Amino acid sequence: DVVITLLLLPIAAVIVGICAILIKLFSPxxxxxxxxxxxxxxQHFTFTKLRTMIPDAERDTGPVWATEDDPRITRIGNILRKTRLDEVPQLWQVLTxxxxxxxxRPERPEIVERLRKEIPLYEMRQIVRPGITGWAQVNHKYDASTEDVIEKLRYDLYYIRNLSLGLDLQIVLRTFGVMLGKKGAH
Incomplete structure (x- = not known):
């Protein structure tokens, strides 16, 4: 993790800088x-992403999953999400x-609490460190329902049972394919 992250940091700094300018230009x-x-x-931790939604997007709704055509997502945010560039700041959290x-993928405490009650074995996801990307992310779309979460849990449990450097490298390489829009889940 640390070696690959250190190699990615110079590129990540440029990407975050460009994205920051675009976010400021197109979204207050x-x-x-x-x-x-x-x-x-x-364990709870503070998770950092590039902002892709309007400020205070959940003020009226509380914690809810974003949908594919969610009106709270900004135009630049839509591009950042599709390319997964909104996740780049989390490289720092790999170093820490x-x-x-x-x-x-890590989830919000309110949602974790609800899903633990609804989905057997959901808490098993927390026996390993959360990832910027994962087996579920390169094989399945964004969550839109509890059924999606159950399907992603199957991928997460597969990852945990088969944890290896080879699987991690496969996930990272497939993530680049997803980011470039070539293949994989969106």
């Missing part, structure tokens, strides 16, 4: 979005040990 509000997420062993390059 902060460049970064910070949120509490649940990590390994249920809060996250890994590959692993189950």
């Amino acid at each position: 509000g902060p460049v970064f979005y910070h949120q509490t997420r649940v990590g390994k062993d249920g 040990g809060e996250m890994s390059l590959a692993g189950p």
Whole structure:
């Protein structure tokens, strides 16, 4: 994780800089979005992304999943999400040990609590560090329903059972394919 992240940091800094300028040009509000997420062993941490939604997007709704054509997503945010560039700031969290390059995606505490009650084995996702990308992300679309979460949990459990450097490298390489729009989940 650390070696690959250190190699990616110079490119990531340029990407974040360009994205920050575009976010400021096309959308009022902060460049970064910070949120509490649940990590390994249920520990909470502050998760950072490039902002892709209007400021205070959940003020009226509370915590809800974004949909594919969600009106809260800005035009530049839509591009950042499709290319996954909104996730680039999380490389820093790999260096701090809060996250890994590959692993189950971290979720918000409110949603984790609800899904633990609804989906058997959901808490198993927290026995490994959460990832910037994961087996579920390169094989399945964004969550839009509890059924999607159950399907992604199957991928996450496969990842946990088959954890290896080879699988991590496969996930990272497939993620680049998704980012370039060539193949994989969107």
